[in-house]
Amino acid sequence: MKKRFVAAVCLGVVMGLTAWGLEAEAAKKAKKGKAKSPAAQEDPLPSSAVGFGGGIQGKVVAKRPNEVVLQVEKITEVWKANKAVDPKSLLGKKVAVVCRVEPGKRESAEAKFLNGLAVGRSVTVEVKHTAGNSLTLIRIPK
Numbered sequence: 001m002k003k004r005f006v007a008a009v010c011l012g013v014v015m016g017l018t019a020w021g022l023e024a025e026a027a028k029k030a031k032k033g034k035a036k037s038p039a040a041q042e043d044p045l046p047s048s049a050v051g052f053g054g055g056i057q058g059k060v061v062a063k064r065p066n067e068v069v070l071q072v073e074k075i076t077e078v079w080k081a082n083k084a085v086d087p088k089s090l091l092g093k094k095v096a097v098v099c100r101v102e103p104g105k106r107e108s109a110e111a112k113f114l115n116g117l118a119v120g121r122s123v124t125v126e127v128k129h130t131a132g133n134s135l136t137l138i139r140i141p142k
Helices: 002-032 109-116
Strands: 053-064 067-078 094-098 122-128 134-139
Touching (some): 053 094, 067 122, 109 134
Parallel strands (some): 094 134
Antiparallel strands (some): 053 122, 067 094, 122 134
């Protein structure tokens, strides 16, 4: 029993030191500019854009599975159901556009669309803010 306890404590210490070492290494890479993740490229959603519903046009600046980061260039449409105080506050911002993904189901048309976009491409999409710091893709362009 005593040996098991000592082994468990040693294992915990080793795992903790390993995690600490990995965090320190990631911090060094980030400082040097080598580790640039798409998440770091998005701007926080302005509070005046919370509840936005409508169309936006922008350039893809980063990609992740089922998600792109758009640099918003134009607000193409504001829906009647829009709840944002100032939709134009999105202009110039880098916002994450995501699609709904249901586990265990086939890839949706929205996911295929987002995954097929290339960085640097301009695109117009219809989105809605439901929660968090991202906009949800509602309709793909025709």
